[in-house]
Amino acid sequence: MTKEHANWSPYDNNGGTCVAIAGAEYCVVAADTRMSSGYNILTRDYSKIAQLADKCSMASSGFQADVRALQKHLEARHLIYQHQHNKQMSTPAMAQLLSNTLYYKRFFPYYAFNVLGGLDSQGKGCVFTYDAVGSYERVGYSSQGSGSTLIMPFLDNQLKSPSPLLLPAKDAVTPLSESEAIDLVKTCFASATERDIYTGDKLEIVILNAEGIRREYMELRKD
Amino acid sequence: MFRNQYDTDVTTWSPAGRLFQVEYAMEAVKQGSAAIGLRSKTHVVLASVNKANSELSSHQKKIFKVDDHIGVAIAGLTADGRVLSRYMRSECINYSYSYESKLPVGRLVVQLADKAQVCTQRSWKRPYGVGLLVGGLDESGAHLYYNCPSGNYFEYQAFAIGSRSQAAKTYMERKFETFAESSRENLIKDALFALRETLQGEKLTSTICTVAVVGIGEAFHILDKETVQALINEFEIAGEEAPANEAAPEDQGGDAQPGGDVQPGAADQGPADEGVAPMDI
Numbered sequence: 462m463t464k465e466h467a468n469w470s471p472y473d474n475n476g477g478t479c480v481a482i483a484g485a486e487y488c489v490v491a492a493d494t495r496m497s498s499g500y501n502i503l504t505r506d507y508s509k510i511a512q513l514a515d516k517c518s519m520a521s522s523g524f525q526a527d528v529r530a531l532q533k534h535l536e537a538r539h540l541i542y543q544h545q546h547n548k549q550m551s552t553p554a555m556a557q558l559l560s561n562t563l564y565y566k567r568f569f570p571y572y573a574f575n576v577l578g579g580l581d582s583q584g585k586g587c588v589f590t591y592d593a594v595g596s597y598e599r600v601g602y603s604s605q606g607s608g609s610t611l612i613m614p615f616l617d618n619q620l621k622s623p624s625p626l627l628l629p630a631k632d633a634v635t636p637l638s639e640s641e642a643i644d645l646v647k648t649c650f651a652s653a654t655e656r657d658i659y660t661g662d663k664l665e666i667v668i669l670n671a672e673g674i675r676r677e678y679m680e681l682r683k684d
Numbered sequence: 685m686f687r688n689q690y691d692t693d694v695t696t697w698s699p700a701g702r703l704f705q706v707e708y709a710m711e712a713v714k715q716g717s718a719a720i721g722l723r724s725k726t727h728v729v730l731a732s733v734n735k736a737n738s739e740l741s742s743h744q745k746k747i748f749k750v751d752d753h754i755g756v757a758i759a760g761l762t763a764d765g766r767v768l769s770r771y772m773r774s775e776c777i778n779y780s781y782s783y784e785s786k787l788p789v790g791r792l793v794v795q796l797a798d799k800a801q802v803c804t805q806r807s808w809k810r811p812y813g814v815g816l817l818v819g820g821l822d823e824s825g826a827h828l829y830y831n832c833p834s835g836n837y838f839e840y841q842a843f844a845i846g847s848r849s850q851a852a853k854t855y856m857e858r859k860f861e862t863f864a865e866s867s868r869e870n871l872i873k874d875a876l877f878a879l880r881e882t883l884q885g886e887k888l889t890s891t892i893c894t895v896a897v898v899g900i901g902e903a904f905h906i907l908d909k910e911t912v913q914a915l916i917n918e919f920e921i922a923g924e925e926a927p928a929n930e931a932a933p934e935d936q937g938g939d940a941q942p943g944g945d946v947q948p949g950a951a952d953q954g955p956a957d958e959g960v961a962p963m964d965i
Contacts, residue, residue, distance in 0.1 A: 537777050544749070544773050 472524050472572045473498055476659030477509055478608030479520035480646055481578035482620070483586030483601050487639045487670040490578035491646045492520040492606075493654070493681060495662040505662035505683065512674065514539055517552045517579035518667045519559070522606030523593070524572035531571045534562060552579030556589040556597060563595030570594050574605035580669055601635055608653035608660040615649060639670065647679050654681045695807045706804050706811050709760075709833035713815035713845055716759035718882040719746060720852050721817040722842035722875055723828040724866045727899035728819035730757040731875040733846070733882060734894050747896045747906055751776040753786050754820030755896050755904040759846035760833075761813035768812060772796065789820035789827040793837045801835030815845045821898055844878060851881035868899060873919055876912075888916055 476497040481490045492509040495502060510520045511532040519535070521528040538558060542550050550558070556577050563571055570593045577589040577597075590603035602620050604612040620635050635642065646666060654661045664679040690696050691704030698704060719732040734743040747757045748769040756772065758765030775795055779787035796816065803809040816831040830845065831837045842860045844852035855878045856863075863871065875895060880888040890912035898904035 533781055537781050540777050541773070544770075 471569075472527075474523060474572070474607075475503065475525040476607045477522040478604060478606035478612065478650070478653055478657065478660045479509060479522050479574070479576050480604040480612060480616075480649055481520060481576040481588040481590075481602065482616075482635060482637075482642045482646065483578065483588040484635055484637060484639060484642055485586065486580075486584060487642070487668060488518075488578040488580060488586035488588065489639070489642050489646055489666060489668050490518045490520050490576065491650065491664060491666040492522065493608075493650060493660045493662060494665055495660065496525060497659050500658075502662075508665055510665055510667050511536070512667070513555055513577075514549045514552075514579070515674070516669055517550070517555050517577065518669060518674075519575055519577045520605075520667075521573045521575045523574045527571040528573045531562065531573050531575075535559060538562075551582050552577065552587050552589075553581060553599075555579070556587075556599070559589075559591065560595040560597045563591065563593065567594050574609075576603050576605050578667075578669065580671075584671055586669075604649070606660075608650075608657040611653045611656055612649045615652065616645075619645060639668065643668065643677065650679070650681060693807055694804055694809070694811060703804060706834050709811035709813045710815070712813035713760040713833065714847065714849075716762070716814075716846045717744075717746070718844060718846035718849050718852060718879065719757040719759045719815075719817055720842070720844040720849070720856070720875060720878050720882075721757060721819050721828045721830075721840070722856060722860070722863050722871060722878070723819065723826045723840075724863050724868075724871050726826060727868050727871055727897060727902070728755075728821065728826050728828055729871050729875040729895065729897050730755055730817055730819050731879045731893060731895045732757050732759070733879060734892055743892075743894075747894050748773075749896075749904050749906070750792075750818075750820075751780075751786065752903040753822065753898060754789055754792065754818065755898055756819070757817040757896070759815050759817075759849075764812040765814040765816065768796065768799075768814065768816060771799065772818075786822060788822040788824070789818065789829065790822075790824075792820075793818050793829040793831055796831050797835050797837045800831065800833055803833075804835055817843060817845060819896075819898060820904070821900060826899070842878075844882070846882070848882040848884060851884065852878040855881045868897070869915075872897065872907075872915060876916060876919070889913065890916060 477493050477495055479492040490510055494506050496504045496507040509522060510518055512518050513535050539550055559577060575591040579587060581587045587599055588603055589597050589599050591597045602616050650664045661681045662683055664681050666677040668675050690698035694703060694705035717733045717735055721730045730747055732746040736743045744762050749755050750772045756769055772792060775792060776787045800812055803811045811833040818829045820827055828840045829837050830840055830843050841863055842856040879893055890909040894906060895912050896906040
């Protein structure tokens with residue numbers, strides 16, 4: 462009477478956590494570099510962040526094989542766009558493309574939990590957060606992955622604007638400065654590393670601003 | 685060439701063993717405005733004459749970026765050229781996707797040639813009416829190829845196609861032995877000189893030509909009008925002197941000269957013959 466289940470799954474969860482925060486003139490995209498399977502660590506030094514365009518980065522946790530395939534697909538689509546339009550894709554355009562790409566595989570999804578971060582065409586930071594099948598929303602900050610349940614409430618506490626009923630509607634960007642945002646990200650990961658076994662080893666932070674793109678790293682607990 | 689009873693479709697041979705439709709397609713290339721290419725060991729330069737139909741219209745695009753390491757200049761039916769460029773871009777993207785490395789130029793031109801050949805052997809198709817000068821860099825060095833509507837392709841040190849291309853070829857025939865060791869700036873200047881030859885006395889300005897470069901450490905890109913005009917002004921002020929060999933003065937162009945490792949160049953022919961039936965080469 463009970464349904465027979467498959468003894469093999471096409472998916473695996475390689476764990477990890479991603480965070481992105483949008484600022485007035487910058488965007489921070491961060492992820493840990495631990496790749497796991499079950500209770501094992503596969504490597505301590507795997508980047509989950511892909512640079513899709515000059516001013517657009519995507520961090521993805523979940524099944525890294527699917528993540529890599531998704532990154533390659535988007536990179537190829539971006540090349541086509543550049544040939545046709547003679548310019549880079551804007552972050553909102555890439556956000557829509559990612560959503561469409563994910564939904565295309567609605568019935569055999571990419572097991573990827575993504576946050577897209579970048580600068581919009583006005584140079585303001587923007588972050589888009591996704592589920593595995595492409596539902597997305599522009600937000601001021603977001604986290605995905607195994608540590609997101611620990612990090613998201615903390616970001617809400619630090620960054621969420623007060624009730625819109627009391628104040629006029631605010632932009633979806635944080636008033637924090639770039640260095641404050643980076644410190645906040647480091648704090649988030651240090652905390653998540655304590656309690657989430659799948660998060661740790663090293664933190665990779667990508668910072669996008671008017672000058673370009675730069676990377677910072679921070680060691681995390683390795684246990 | 686004159687009309688005859690064997691030239692109606694591409695799948696009919698003439699008694700002399702020629703496919704006239706293919707030869708007519710190559711005629712279309714000769715009628716297009718000129719495009720030239722030349723290469724050194726480290727760089728490839730493509731240049732084309734871009735004349736607009738009228739003062740009101742924009743110029744026809746004749747040089748296309750195919751990938752960071754490959755570009756193409758076309759002459760003939762530019763619509764066919766656009767379609768083939770799109771194919772080439774797609775092939776490069778797919779190769780990069782599968783192999784995470786750049787498509788070697790030699791492979792791309794073979795695929796292009798095979799695609800052109802198909803159109804010479806299907807009764808419901810016609811040959812592409814465009815000649816392509818494919819310039820690119822890969823692990824084996826800098827390459828310049830010419831792809832014909834016939835499905836043939838050749839590698840060149842320098843070549844020119846389109847109307848009055850013979851004038852450019854004559855200029856390059858005199859100088860091609862210096863190209864291999866040429867600096868980037870001199871290569872571009874030679875390209876501009878060769879292009880000027882095709883204009884038969886008309887003044888060369890950056891509004892009627894397009895120049896593109898690819899080299900070691902330098903992705904394929906089209907030079908902007910100001911840079912091209914500056915280079916043209918330089919040699920016109922200098923009194924129509926063709927640039928000398930490597931002993932020439934340091935670069936005066938706006939772009940820095942990238943230092944690159946010298947790659948061994950492949951053995952190559954000079955410009956093609958034009959007397960024989962083209963497919964027979």
